[in-house]
Amino acid sequence: MTPFDYIRPATIAEAVAAAATPGAAYLAAGTNLLDLMKGGISRPTRVVDISRLPGLDRIEALPDGSVRIGALVRNADLAHDAAFARAFPSVAEALLSGASAQLRNAATVGGNLLQRTRCSYFHDAASACNKRSPGAGCDARGGENRLHAVLGWSDACIATHPSDFCVPLVAFDAVVEIEGSGGRREIALEALHRLPDAAPERDAVLDPGDLIVAVRLPAAARNFAAHARYLKLRERTSYAFAVVSAAAALDLDGGTIKSARLALGGVAAKPWRARAAESLLAGASPGLPAFRRAAETALAGATPSGDNGFKIELAQRMVARALSLAAAGTPARVPALPASPFSSTAGALHVA
Amino acid sequence: MNLSISLTVNGERRDVALDDPRVTLLDLLRERLHLTGTKKGCDRGQCGACTVLVDGRRINSCLTLAASLDGAAVLTIEGVAHGDTLHPVQAAFIAHDGFQCGFCTPGQIMSAIGLIAEGQAGDDPERIREAMSGNLCRCGAYAGITEAVLDAQHTLAAAEKGRAA
Incomplete structure (x- = not known):
């Protein structure tokens, strides 16, 4: 780690002022930032510790039916909050499918949104990476890229956004509250992360000093609680990032889909909302034919960025499977292996 | 820079002056407090060898800045047994x-x-x-x-x- 000044502001206003200077970085739990600093990928000269800021660690049910999640709520606390998990079961499942128990106990909501890509070339200081050093080139393009993006990528960058949590959040129209030098503003989570275009060094539409203070889920997201799943394919059973993931939610009215929500993870530099597929599902009768059509539509614009053409077919199958599982109903309890397509019944061997 | 923090480690209050904010909880435990039971494996949050409890919750001590834990209660492997009786x-x-x-x-x-x-x-x-x-x-x-x-x-x-x- 390169040396830095450590600052612990007492208020949000002090934090924003301290972090607006070049070279500053916010520190919450540090589960991502410290890893990046140890690898020499992030070299902040000033670390602004926001972990003690008051009032940002609450989960609040608002009178209009929405829920407001403070940016410093820990992933495990949100996933295990009974009222939250009941209302937004696929969000809880996504949280529990990510990282390890130790990391979930520390990692925060705001930090999860702003975690950096796990592209191995981004993490290897000896490799060319436009996200890390603008203009340097992209070694992932001709390298090991079977896990890279198939949607929204550019010649400059083919990295994916690694968050599980963000996938159902974006499907449910989550809103991000941001405190910045110009005061408080809010934007849709779908508009927070950027596609790489020619400037992959900018992961999000945030300005220096901008601080995420909360994430809100609107009341309408509650309509899907009975039929909401997150499904995540990993290269090992647990504690791995998604090859492809899908958040699927249905609001069913008898034999008809009133409304559907669908988003994908592991396929692009941002959590990928599949609105055209949602429109196709609205009014359809739930079943594999409709789910397969939706899956094809969701991946309609996908192209391989390297040796990852398989991810397009895989993502389509994941979408159809996630929709089928959502139609079957939200399980009473998050499965033993959250979000796993290989999840077995309680007590069975995970390798069986 | 000089940062003073106070931790309760295995039930005992420890006041530590940090001469560098880069010190992780893991390095503080091992190098400064000489509690070497907590292990450094990958030092990047991937292996879990450095797991300790902070305020009762298990975390990776390698990915935690000691300076950010002022006032916390830390439990390490050295603090779980009661005398000669194992946990x-x-x-x-x-x-x-x-x-x-x-x-x-x-x-x-x-x-x-x-x-x-x-x-x-x-x-x-x-x-x-x-x-x-x-x-x-x-x-x-x-x-x-x-x-x-x-x-x-x-x-x-x-x-x-x-x-x-």
């Missing part, structure tokens, strides 16, 4: 061969203590395995570890029941 999780790891070389064991045991306190896994071995997936064991003692966690959980639940009765 039930320690005893269960021995009874079930939950280790071979032992390097990952302090982290495994602290993780297991945290897991049992979380109370989410119940008697389901698959939930135990999933909840222990942040702790790698290169010797492959996973089967014994799962049995040890299940056994220790029963022992602790029985002790709790005994106290309540």
Whole structure:
């Protein structure tokens, strides 16, 4: 780690002022930032510790039916909050499918949104990476890229956004509250992360000093609680990032889909909302034919960025499977292996 | 820069002057407080060897800045036994061969203590395995570890029941 000044502001206003200077970085739990600093990928000269800021660690049910999640709520606390998990079961499942128990106990909501890509070339200081050093080139393009993006990528960058949590959040129209030098503003989570275009060094539409203070889920997201799943394919059973993931939610009215929500993870530099597929599902009768059509539509614009053409077919199958599982109903309890397509019944061997 | 922090480590108050904010909780424990039971494996949050409890919750001490923990209570492997009486999780790891070389064991045991306190896994071995997936064991003692966690959980639940009765 390169040396830095450590600052612990007492208020949000002090934090924003301290972090607006070049070279500053916010520190919450540090589960991502410290890893990046140890690898020499992030070299902040000033670390602004926001972990003690008051009032940002609450989960609040608002009178209009929405829920407001403070940016410093820990992933495990949100996933295990009974009222939250009941209302937004696929969000809880996504949280529990990510990282390890130790990391979930520390990692925060705001930090999860702003975690950096796990592209191995981004993490290897000896490799060319436009996200890390603008203009340097992209070694992932001709390298090991079977896990890279198939949607929204550019010649400059083919990295994916690694968050599980963000996938159902974006499907449910989550809103991000941001405190910045110009005061408080809010934007849709779908508009927070950027596609790489020619400037992959900018992961999000945030300005220096901008601080995420909360994430809100609107009341309408509650309509899907009975039929909401997150499904995540990993290269090992647990504690791995998604090859492809899908958040699927249905609001069913008898034999008809009133409304559907669908988003994908592991396929692009941002959590990928599949609105055209949602429109196709609205009014359809739930079943594999409709789910397969939706899956094809969701991946309609996908192209391989390297040796990852398989991810397009895989993502389509994941979408159809996630929709089928959502139609079957939200399980009473998050499965033993959250979000796993290989999840077995309680007590069975995970390798069986 | 000089940062002074105060921690409760294994029940004992420790005041530490940090000459550098880069010190992680793991390095503080090992290098400054000479509590070397907590191990440095990957130092990047991937192996779990550095697991300790902070305010009762298991975390990776390698990914935590010590400066950010001012006022926290830390429990390490050195603080779990009562004198010569092993903690039930320690005893269960021995009874079930939950280790071979032992390097990952302090982290495994602290993780297991945290897991049992979380109370989410119940008697389901698959939930135990999933909840222990942040702790790698290169010797492959996973089967014994799962049995040890299940056994220790029963022992602790029985002790709790005994106290309540």
